[in-house]
Amino acid sequence: MxxxxxxxxxxxxxxxxxxxxxxxxxxxxxxxxxxxxxxxxxxxxxxxxxxxxxxxxxxxxxxxxxxxxxxxxxxxxxxxxxxxxxxxxxxxxxxxxxxxxxxxxxxxxxxxxxxxxxxxxxxxxxxxxxxxxxxxxxxxxxxxxxxxxxKKQNDPLQAPVDNRMTFELCDLPGSPYSVETRAGVFSRDGLDNGTRLLINCMEVRPTDRVLDWGCGWGALGMVAARLSAKGNATLVDSNIRAISCAKGNLRRNRICNAVTRVVDARFFDLREKFDLIVSNPPFHDGNAAAHPLIEGAFRALRPGGRLMLVVMRPEAYLKHIRRIFGKGNIIAQKNGYVVLHAHIGN
Ligand SMILES: C[S@@+](CC[C@H](N)C(=O)[O-])C[C@H]1O[C@@H](n2cnc3c(N)ncnc32)[C@H](O)[C@@H]1O
CATH class of the missing domain: 3.40.50.150 (Vaccinia Virus protein VP39)
Incomplete structure (x- = not known):
């Protein structure tokens, strides 16, 4: 063989x-x-x-x-x-x-x-x-x-790499934001254009409880937390490096109404319910992430709750959203990115 x-x-x-x-x-x-x-x-x-x-x-x-x-x-x-x-x-x-x-x-x-x-x-x-x-x-x-x-000596012959990178974001709702990222985290050198499009479409109400599914360094969750002044945001990611950046960014920006968790969000069974779930989902994982994300969102949203995703190839997402939620729409498109929206009836 x-x-x-x-x-x-x-x-x-x-x-x-x-x-x-x-x-x-x-x-x-x-x-x-x-x-x-x-x-x-x-x-x-x-x-x-x-x-x-x-x-x-x-x-x-x-x-x-x-x-x-x-x-x-x-x-x-x-x-x-x-x-x-x-x-x-x-x-x-x-x-x-x-x-x-x-x-x-x-x-x-x-x-x-x-x-x-x-x-x-x-x-x-x-x-x-x-x-x-x-x-x-x-x-x-x-x-x-x-x-x-x-290893032939105690100290490395070269100083350890420092992969940290910092930048400011001043043109988003709730700005300014000060951000620190590291190599190995998605879009570590600035805000991803898809994420920016989703942020600009996000309607966050002051009392909303928001879930950022696959938060990376925390862009969506930070903005959501600032806009939901009397609500809160939960930022989840399967990667601890992403979560430690997100946690640091919440601290840097003095955002106190947000928590982070390392979870495989495909199987999340969070006891709490959300008013809004936002995500720029992992594109390499295809349906393996998309289907559990949409199905999990349907279970985790309160009556009237909304799901908003930004993707590049919307067909499969939209098909599954309509299968699970009954309906779903494209609400924005720019430079190849598409924002999808679905909600649970009251
Ligand atoms: C395209 S990135 C988006 C990151 C961030 N939301 C942004 O917009 O900059 C997708 C993120 O989903 C995370 N992810 C992938 N599979 C996941 C899973 N099963 N559960 C939780 N997070 C996941 C990745 O680690 C990555 O940080």
Whole structure:
């Protein structure tokens, strides 16, 4: 039987790392899948991820999974770190995690880094080398190459990356807003045009309870909270990095009537009900996110409650909105972005 390429890559990693029973391992990638192989070696593995779905996947495999954006604050003194950055990772975020991997290692321990040539592995390895002062290729499976670097000194040879970015937004309802973002969070260098269109269509009443589904650094939720002065906003995202930015932005802007939560919002079962649910949904996930979002919104809205989404390809969303809500409309369109609206009858 021909094995899938990724399986070969995992096996190549396990062979290259030559793990012993009891070796402390930190898994920063492969979303827990490599851990099944690690378990066979008897290694003591911890998976650290930023997305709650990846951590839940690790836990389902009965692997110690921790949700964190700072792995080195969760675990240290490990012998082996391995990391295969996800396909759509931001470069700065990968660099941050290489820094974290260095900090988590004991002296003499090694970080294994895997990736494809056409997906940035060269620049990741250059960074790895700059931090550790050494690196070598130790394995290959199909297009995936595996490198390692050994920790030979206490401090990294290069200062850790600082991916923070700040900007002001002065032309939105309730302005001004001061924003801080980081690499790895959606639209981290400014407000997304789709989000801006949705904000400009949002009618938030002073007592509204608003849910921002997939809040990222918090644009929709911050504006909603300011406009619903006697109501409140709940900002949810599956990614802890996004939530820590959103939380920081609420604090920076002294917005007190808003809370944040890390949840897989496809399955949210929030006891409270909302008057308005807004989202710029994850476009890579297609119907896998769209259907639960629309169905969950229908359940979570009060009588008279509204759902507002901004999307680029409205057909599938609109079809499902009409199936679930009975009706739904396009209320704005600009530069390829479309705002959809549906409401629950009183
Ligand atoms: C297109 S971004 C929009 C971010 C932000 N609302 C904005 O407009 O700038 C979609 C967001 O949804 C989050 N997300 C994706 N799947 C999710 C899920 N199942 N549950 C909660 N959040 C999710 C992503 O982490 C990302 O931050």
């Amino acid at each position: 021909i094995k899938p390429k990724d399986t070969q890559a995992r096996e190549a990693f396990v062979a290259a790392a030559d793990l012993q029973a009891g070796t402390q391992v930190l898994d920063l990638g492969w979303e827990g899948e490599c851990l099944e192989y690690l378990r066979e070696t008897g290694a003591l593995a911890t998976f650290v991820g930023e997305d709650i779905r990846a951590v839940q996947k690790a836990e389902a495999l009965r692997i110690n999974g921790v949700l964190s954006e700072m792995p080195a604050e969760v675990i240290s003194g490990v012998r082996v770190v391995f990391y295969k950055p996800a396909q759509r990772s931001a470069k700065g975020q990968v660099f941050e995690w290489i820094d974290q991997g260095f900090r988590a290692l004991e002296m003499g321990g090694a970080l294994y880094l895997a990736g494809q040539r056409n997906r940035g592995i060269k620049s990741y390895v250059a960074y790895l080398h700059a931090v550790f002062g050494n690196s070598k290729r130790v394995g290959r499976a199909g297009r995936v190459e595996i490198y390692n670097a050994t």
